[in-house]
Amino acid sequence: MSLLIDIGNTRIKIGYAGSDGRRQQQHTLALPHQQIEAILPWLEEHGLRPTRALGISVASKALMYQLEGLLQHIQCNISWLDATTPCPLLHNNYEQPDRLGADRWLAMIGVLAQQHQHRSRPIVHVSFGTATTIDTIMPATTCAAQFIGGLILPGPQLMYDSLADNTAQLGNGLGNITAFPLATRSAISSGVAAAQSGAVLRQWQLAWQQHRGTPLLVCSGGGWDLIQEEIQNAYQQQLQLLHLAVEPVIWQPMPVLDGLAYMTTSFRNP
Ligand SMILES: Nc1ncnc2c1ncn2[C@@H]1O[C@H](COP(=O)(O)OP(=O)(O)OP(=O)(O)O)[C@@H](O)[C@H]1O
Ligand SMILES: CC(C)(CO)[C@@H](O)C(=O)NCCC(=O)O
Incomplete structure (x- = not known):
């Protein structure tokens, strides 16, 4: 029985996998950093x-040590994985593989494991966390699927916060997402949604232009609620424009935990 831990920049996500390597979704918890002891x-x-x-972990070392200390109380040893941890499903083509965020690597593994039925298609995985990451995977030909690269941009909440913190007149608050906003709140919400969905569609189109099939669009992350309406609409329009079968964006809530669950069956301490 394995505990699964994903320390992000805003929240810690905790999951649990049985000895079969399946994640038990009813045992899932998300905590702010300050509440780590609640585990x-x-x-x-x-x-x-x-x-x-x-x-x-993509957050501070101090949190990792704190968690190790807490888990010692229940005689549970933790192994930390990173983007150099090998996985039979996926090859890491980053110029410096160890510099790829561990959350991006494990999330891609989790997406591949969960979306197994689509294994012949390219996949664009978007995580709307503190930062938004948009990572593209090309399907396996002979051996593993290939991570061919991805974008990092400020996440939706960070976009809102940076405007509020660095201007005199914008402040906080949500507005309607519209095509031609005529009020400040709506102009900001529409701007954030357009920036996020524009980046997603750029990567999806580039993946599609590789002629390896229609890419699957898989999304996750705590910032999803702020932009999901825009992403869903923009994606449907994109598919219609290209005369492709219309399908929804796939929502996979905790891909890093899914990736860690997969790794419980293939990763052993050296
Ligand atoms: N209860 C909550 N507490 C904090 N943030 C929340 C909560 N619910 C949604 N959010 C949103 O989730 C975002 C953080 O997303 P998430 O938890 O997926 O990523 P993260 O912990 O920052 O991980 P990463 O560092 O991998 O991006 C915040 O910016 C905020 O918009
Ligand atoms: C981009 C974030 C912040 C997303 O959580 C994380 O994956 C990270 O700190 N990555 C390291 C840099 C990189 O992935 O190139």
């Missing part, structure tokens, strides 16, 4: 006694 009562409440933990 022990949560485990007790759910009657979970993990014998080991697999984790990744």
